[in-house]
Amino acid sequence: MKQITVMEKYPVYTLEIGKEETDYKSIDEIFSYLKSQIEAHPIATYIGEFDHYAHTKSLEVGEINEDILAAKNLICCFGKVLPKPEVLAVRPRSIGVAEKAGSFVISFLEAPNAGANKDMEAWVKGLLNK
Template identity: 75%
Template structure:
Protein backbone atom coordinates (compact mmCIF):
# COMPACT_ATOMS: atom_id res chain seq x y z
CA UNK A 1 0.00 0.00 0.00
CA UNK A 2 1.36 3.39 -0.89
CA UNK A 3 0.31 6.94 -0.18
CA UNK A 4 0.06 9.36 -3.09
CA UNK A 5 -1.33 12.82 -3.75
CA UNK A 6 -4.10 12.91 -6.35
CA UNK A 7 -4.79 16.08 -8.33
CA UNK A 8 -2.04 17.84 -6.35
CA UNK A 9 -4.08 18.05 -3.13
CA UNK A 10 -5.85 14.83 -2.07
CA UNK A 11 -3.89 12.41 0.14
CA UNK A 12 -4.83 8.92 -1.04
CA UNK A 13 -3.80 5.43 0.00
CA UNK A 14 -3.76 3.06 -2.96
CA UNK A 15 -2.86 -0.51 -3.76
CA UNK A 16 -2.91 -2.40 -7.04
CA UNK A 17 -3.71 -6.07 -6.51
CA UNK A 18 -3.11 -8.45 -9.36
CA UNK A 19 -5.97 -10.93 -9.75
CA UNK A 20 -3.41 -13.71 -9.25
CA UNK A 21 -2.65 -12.23 -5.78
CA UNK A 22 -6.22 -12.51 -4.47
CA UNK A 23 -9.02 -15.02 -4.20
CA UNK A 24 -11.53 -12.30 -5.15
CA UNK A 25 -12.25 -12.07 -8.86
CA UNK A 26 -15.01 -9.43 -8.99
CA UNK A 27 -15.78 -6.13 -7.32
CA UNK A 28 -18.95 -7.65 -5.87
CA UNK A 29 -16.88 -10.37 -4.15
CA UNK A 30 -14.59 -7.67 -2.75
CA UNK A 31 -17.59 -5.69 -1.52
CA UNK A 32 -18.97 -8.76 0.26
CA UNK A 33 -15.61 -9.07 2.05
CA UNK A 34 -15.53 -5.33 2.90
CA UNK A 35 -19.08 -5.44 4.27
CA UNK A 36 -18.08 -8.28 6.60
CA UNK A 37 -15.08 -6.24 7.76
CA UNK A 38 -17.29 -3.20 8.47
CA UNK A 39 -19.82 -5.38 10.31
CA UNK A 40 -17.05 -6.85 12.49
CA UNK A 41 -15.51 -3.47 13.32
CA UNK A 42 -16.55 -2.01 16.70
CA UNK A 43 -17.26 1.46 15.29
CA UNK A 44 -17.59 1.25 11.49
CA UNK A 45 -20.97 1.00 9.86
CA UNK A 46 -21.73 0.01 6.27
CA UNK A 47 -23.77 2.60 4.38
CA UNK A 48 -23.92 1.39 0.80
CA UNK A 49 -22.25 1.26 -2.56
CA UNK A 50 -22.12 3.54 -5.56
CA UNK A 51 -21.56 2.16 -9.06
CA UNK A 52 -19.40 4.94 -10.42
CA UNK A 53 -18.77 3.17 -13.74
CA UNK A 54 -22.48 2.80 -14.56
CA UNK A 55 -23.18 6.38 -13.52
CA UNK A 56 -20.36 7.84 -15.62
CA UNK A 57 -21.16 5.61 -18.62
CA UNK A 58 -24.77 6.84 -18.56
CA UNK A 59 -23.78 10.49 -18.98
CA UNK A 60 -23.57 12.12 -22.40
CA UNK A 61 -20.42 13.85 -21.18
CA UNK A 62 -19.07 10.86 -19.24
CA UNK A 63 -15.53 9.66 -19.91
CA UNK A 64 -13.96 6.43 -18.62
CA UNK A 65 -10.40 5.27 -19.17
CA UNK A 66 -10.36 2.27 -21.51
CA UNK A 67 -8.36 0.26 -18.94
CA UNK A 68 -11.20 0.45 -16.37
CA UNK A 69 -13.68 -2.41 -16.71
CA UNK A 70 -15.76 -1.64 -13.57
CA UNK A 71 -15.59 0.88 -10.71
CA UNK A 72 -17.55 1.14 -7.47
CA UNK A 73 -17.30 2.95 -4.15
CA UNK A 74 -17.83 1.12 -0.85
CA UNK A 75 -19.27 3.65 1.59
CA UNK A 76 -18.94 3.37 5.35
CA UNK A 77 -18.48 5.58 8.41
CA UNK A 78 -16.10 5.40 11.37
CA UNK A 79 -17.59 8.41 13.17
CA UNK A 80 -17.82 7.93 16.92
CA UNK A 81 -17.95 11.59 17.92
CA UNK A 82 -19.70 14.57 16.40
CA UNK A 83 -17.97 17.56 18.02
CA UNK A 84 -19.21 20.19 15.56
CA UNK A 85 -21.40 20.41 12.44
CA UNK A 86 -18.47 20.87 10.04
CA UNK A 87 -17.21 17.34 10.77
CA UNK A 88 -20.01 16.13 8.50
CA UNK A 89 -18.01 17.48 5.53
CA UNK A 90 -15.33 14.84 6.02
CA UNK A 91 -17.65 11.87 6.50
CA UNK A 92 -18.49 9.22 5.43
CA UNK A 93 -15.48 7.30 4.10
CA UNK A 94 -15.31 5.72 0.67
CA UNK A 95 -13.12 2.88 -0.55
CA UNK A 96 -12.88 2.88 -4.32
CA UNK A 97 -12.39 -0.37 -6.21
CA UNK A 98 -11.59 -0.27 -9.92
CA UNK A 99 -11.33 -3.44 -11.94
CA UNK A 100 -8.73 -3.56 -14.68
CA UNK A 101 -8.10 -6.47 -17.05
CA UNK A 102 -5.78 -8.37 -14.67
CA UNK A 103 -5.90 -6.34 -11.45
CA UNK A 104 -7.92 -4.29 -8.99
CA UNK A 105 -6.92 -0.83 -7.85
CA UNK A 106 -8.22 -0.18 -4.34
CA UNK A 107 -7.93 3.32 -2.90
CA UNK A 108 -9.25 5.60 -0.20
CA UNK A 109 -8.62 9.18 0.82
CA UNK A 110 -6.75 9.70 4.06
CA UNK A 111 -9.16 10.16 6.95
CA UNK A 112 -8.57 12.60 9.81
CA UNK A 113 -9.09 9.61 12.13
CA UNK A 114 -5.91 7.46 12.29
CA UNK A 115 -7.94 4.47 13.52
CA UNK A 116 -10.09 4.63 10.37
CA UNK A 117 -6.99 4.75 8.17
CA UNK A 118 -5.51 1.77 9.99
CA UNK A 119 -8.71 -0.26 9.64
CA UNK A 120 -9.16 0.52 5.94
CA UNK A 121 -5.52 -0.29 5.25
CA UNK A 122 -5.91 -3.64 7.04
CA UNK A 123 -9.08 -4.38 5.08
CA UNK A 124 -7.35 -3.66 1.77
CA UNK A 125 -4.28 -5.74 2.67
CA UNK A 126 -6.66 -8.52 3.70
CA UNK A 127 -7.62 -8.91 0.04
CA UNK A 128 -4.24 -10.53 -0.65
CA UNK A 129 -3.92 -14.31 -0.55
Protein backbone atom coordinates (compact mmCIF):
# COMPACT_ATOMS: atom_id res chain seq x y z
CA MET A 1 0.00 0.00 0.00
CA LYS A 2 1.03 3.57 -0.55
CA GLN A 3 0.48 6.48 1.81
CA ILE A 4 -0.38 9.64 -0.10
CA THR A 5 -1.72 13.08 0.66
CA VAL A 6 -4.93 13.93 -1.19
CA MET A 7 -5.85 17.56 -1.86
CA GLU A 8 -2.72 18.64 0.05
CA LYS A 9 -4.16 17.74 3.46
CA TYR A 10 -5.77 14.28 3.73
CA PRO A 11 -3.49 11.34 4.62
CA VAL A 12 -4.76 8.36 2.64
CA TYR A 13 -3.70 4.73 2.31
CA THR A 14 -4.29 3.39 -1.21
CA LEU A 15 -3.69 0.26 -3.24
CA GLU A 16 -4.47 -0.32 -6.90
CA ILE A 17 -5.02 -4.01 -7.59
CA GLY A 18 -4.99 -5.26 -11.16
CA LYS A 19 -7.96 -7.49 -11.90
CA GLU A 20 -5.50 -10.28 -12.72
CA GLU A 21 -4.01 -9.93 -9.21
CA THR A 22 -7.23 -10.83 -7.37
CA ASP A 23 -9.94 -13.47 -7.45
CA TYR A 24 -12.58 -10.83 -6.67
CA LYS A 25 -14.52 -9.83 -9.79
CA SER A 26 -16.68 -6.95 -8.54
CA ILE A 27 -17.02 -4.32 -5.84
CA ASP A 28 -19.85 -6.37 -4.31
CA GLU A 29 -17.53 -9.40 -3.97
CA ILE A 30 -14.86 -7.18 -2.41
CA PHE A 31 -17.46 -5.75 -0.01
CA SER A 32 -18.55 -9.26 1.03
CA TYR A 33 -14.94 -10.05 1.89
CA LEU A 34 -14.39 -6.76 3.77
CA LYS A 35 -17.67 -7.17 5.66
CA SER A 36 -16.58 -10.66 6.77
CA GLN A 37 -13.31 -9.18 8.05
CA ILE A 38 -15.19 -6.52 10.01
CA GLU A 39 -17.62 -9.06 11.47
CA ALA A 40 -14.70 -11.27 12.60
CA HIS A 41 -12.94 -8.33 14.27
CA PRO A 42 -13.31 -8.10 18.08
CA ILE A 43 -14.04 -4.34 18.06
CA ALA A 44 -14.98 -3.16 14.56
CA THR A 45 -18.62 -2.97 13.58
CA TYR A 46 -20.17 -2.86 10.11
CA ILE A 47 -22.40 0.14 9.49
CA GLY A 48 -23.30 0.00 5.81
CA GLU A 49 -22.38 0.99 2.30
CA PHE A 50 -22.81 4.02 0.10
CA ASP A 51 -22.92 3.90 -3.70
CA HIS A 52 -20.97 7.07 -4.44
CA TYR A 53 -21.05 6.48 -8.20
CA ALA A 54 -24.86 6.23 -8.34
CA HIS A 55 -25.25 9.28 -6.11
CA THR A 56 -22.89 11.44 -8.17
CA LYS A 57 -24.36 10.23 -11.48
CA SER A 58 -27.86 11.19 -10.29
CA LEU A 59 -26.87 14.81 -9.69
CA GLU A 60 -27.43 17.37 -12.41
CA VAL A 61 -24.05 18.88 -11.50
CA GLY A 62 -22.35 15.52 -10.83
CA GLU A 63 -19.00 14.77 -12.49
CA ILE A 64 -17.25 11.39 -12.61
CA ASN A 65 -13.81 10.69 -14.06
CA GLU A 66 -14.34 8.62 -17.20
CA ASP A 67 -11.90 5.94 -15.91
CA ILE A 68 -14.20 5.14 -12.97
CA LEU A 69 -16.79 2.45 -13.76
CA ALA A 70 -18.17 2.05 -10.23
CA ALA A 71 -17.40 3.47 -6.78
CA LYS A 72 -18.70 2.58 -3.34
CA ASN A 73 -17.79 3.24 0.29
CA LEU A 74 -17.97 0.58 2.98
CA ILE A 75 -18.56 2.19 6.38
CA CYS A 76 -17.41 0.72 9.69
CA CYS A 77 -16.26 1.87 13.12
CA PHE A 78 -13.36 0.84 15.37
CA GLY A 79 -14.39 3.14 18.24
CA LYS A 80 -13.65 1.48 21.56
CA VAL A 81 -13.30 4.71 23.56
CA LEU A 82 -15.12 8.01 23.41
CA PRO A 83 -12.82 10.35 25.35
CA LYS A 84 -14.43 13.60 24.17
CA PRO A 85 -17.21 14.73 21.83
CA GLU A 86 -14.82 16.03 19.15
CA VAL A 87 -13.51 12.54 18.39
CA LEU A 88 -16.81 11.96 16.58
CA ALA A 89 -15.46 14.15 13.77
CA VAL A 90 -12.98 11.42 12.78
CA ARG A 91 -15.43 8.51 12.99
CA PRO A 92 -16.67 6.27 11.47
CA ARG A 93 -14.16 4.85 8.99
CA SER A 94 -14.83 4.51 5.29
CA ILE A 95 -13.07 2.18 2.87
CA GLY A 96 -13.53 3.30 -0.71
CA VAL A 97 -13.48 0.87 -3.61
CA ALA A 98 -13.45 2.15 -7.18
CA GLU A 99 -13.56 -0.06 -10.24
CA LYS A 100 -11.63 0.86 -13.37
CA ALA A 101 -11.39 -1.13 -16.60
CA GLY A 102 -8.39 -3.19 -15.47
CA SER A 103 -8.18 -2.64 -11.74
CA PHE A 104 -9.76 -1.86 -8.40
CA VAL A 105 -8.52 1.09 -6.36
CA ILE A 106 -9.02 0.67 -2.61
CA SER A 107 -8.40 3.60 -0.28
CA PHE A 108 -9.09 4.83 3.22
CA LEU A 109 -8.30 7.92 5.25
CA GLU A 110 -5.64 7.44 7.91
CA ALA A 111 -7.34 6.74 11.23
CA PRO A 112 -6.21 8.28 14.52
CA ASN A 113 -6.03 4.68 15.80
CA ALA A 114 -2.84 2.94 14.57
CA GLY A 115 -4.42 -0.47 15.15
CA ALA A 116 -7.34 0.36 12.87
CA ASN A 117 -4.92 1.40 10.13
CA LYS A 118 -3.01 -1.89 10.46
CA ASP A 119 -6.23 -3.91 10.33
CA MET A 120 -7.64 -2.08 7.30
CA GLU A 121 -4.29 -2.35 5.52
CA ALA A 122 -4.20 -6.12 6.18
CA TRP A 123 -7.77 -6.50 4.92
CA VAL A 124 -6.96 -4.64 1.69
CA LYS A 125 -3.77 -6.64 1.12
CA GLY A 126 -5.85 -9.78 1.69
CA LEU A 127 -7.61 -9.04 -1.62
CA LEU A 128 -4.43 -9.92 -3.52
CA ASN A 129 -3.97 -13.45 -4.85
CA LYS A 130 -1.57 -15.41 -2.70
